[in-house]
Amino acid sequence: MIRVGVIGVGAMGQHHVRIYNEMEGVELVSISDVDQKRVEELADQYGVKAFTDYNKLLEEDLDAVSIVVPTTLHKKVTLDAINSNTNVLVEKPIADTLENADIMIEAAEKAGLTLMIGHIERFNPATSKMKEIIESGLLGKIVSISTRRVGPYNPRIRDVGIILDLGVHDIDAISYMYASNVSEVYAIAGKDIHSQEDHASIMLRFGDDRAGLASTNWLTPHKVRQMEVIGVHGVGYLDYIDQTVTIHDAKWVRNAKVEKGEPLEKELEHFIDCIRTGKKPIVSGVEGKHALNVALAAIESYKTNKIVNIK
The missing domain is CATH 3.40.50.720 (NAD(P)-binding Rossmann-like Domain)
Structure with missing residues (x-):
């Protein structure tokens, strides 16, 4: 026990x-x-x-x-x-x-x-399915992954801005899908309803000319949690809330079978x-530190209006 x-x-x-x-x-x-x-x-x-x-x-x-x-x-x-x-x-x-x-x-x-x-998104069944599809080669080489994580502001969040609260989810998720660490980050962000940034667009560079883009805010009145994975042979769409994965290629639109369950x-x-x-x-702590490193670099980027290299 x-x-x-x-x-x-x-x-x-x-x-x-x-x-x-x-x-x-x-x-x-x-x-x-x-x-x-x-x-x-x-x-x-x-x-x-x-x-x-x-x-x-x-x-x-x-x-x-x-x-x-x-x-x-x-x-x-x-x-x-x-x-x-x-x-x-x-x-x-x-x-x-x-x-x-x-x-x-x-x-x-x-x-x-x-x-x-x-x-927690690492344990979403839709994440596991998308990772499986990427590793199978069905979409070919992956060149771009973009995410949307938006919704209304939760007043209980006071100690951090949206990049550390929500953006860090997608920094980790995109890195996980690529099985690679971020090399550069550039972010545009601002604050309108919170003491720290409450909206952000975070551009991530990976090796081999691969890109990531995480868009997040506390300004959208409805919650959206989605990922788009673009490969040379097709595109995959993931919805974290519905736990669905849809694949589009030149011939077919297919819904992947996802065994739904509670991520937590x-x-x-x-x-x-x-x-x-x-x-x-x-x-592990190492993966957690990488996501934090990139998130802090994104905050530095939007404050300095410069690309930040990830060490």
Whole structure:
């Protein structure tokens, strides 16, 4: 039985709690949040212990913990978890700075513990299907991948702008589809309703003249989560919300068979499996750091109006 806890039970953290509670071979032991009323109500609902001090949760001899707290707190909470010999899944982005990401990665490696980053779109069944199609060669050489991740503003997001909150999803997703890291980034962005950027167009360069374009904003009144993959033999369209993949080529329009499922459930199952087997997670600290590196470079790019090379 894998003993788990959740630190941070806001909108996203509550889903971690729900899914762990339903998983076979997993015991949800305790949850923590600075909001005492919220954490106690949720603990009563699931019959687990509640703490407002997460360090008390880490004294519960847990095997694993989900960290779902503001980005600026990721390093501190992760290090405290690692110091208590607990495997960690921390929500994206991995950290607020590259230096903090390095510290987290090094600490987990030194302790021999799993550090997984919650880039949830990696676990969307439509993502898996599109990746499979690309690797099959059906679309030929892929030359361009573009994404749209837009929707209304969520007032709970205050500590980061849209590039770190939403754009980082697609930076990671496009890199994953290419199986390659970004070499250059150029971004145009601005802020109209938020203290930081609330709309952005992020151009990504990969090797072999391959391009990526991530368009994102908090200004669109309806939610859109889509990807377009252009190859020399065809085009693929992915809808993350509907979990559909459609392929267009010179002769056919075909809908791929996608076994639909909840991405977060698949993500947490993978995390638990990594703990049981010792295998490396699909999104390790290294992949999480790359997405953060590119996102921070995109912010630098729009502020300086310059192309930024990714080191």
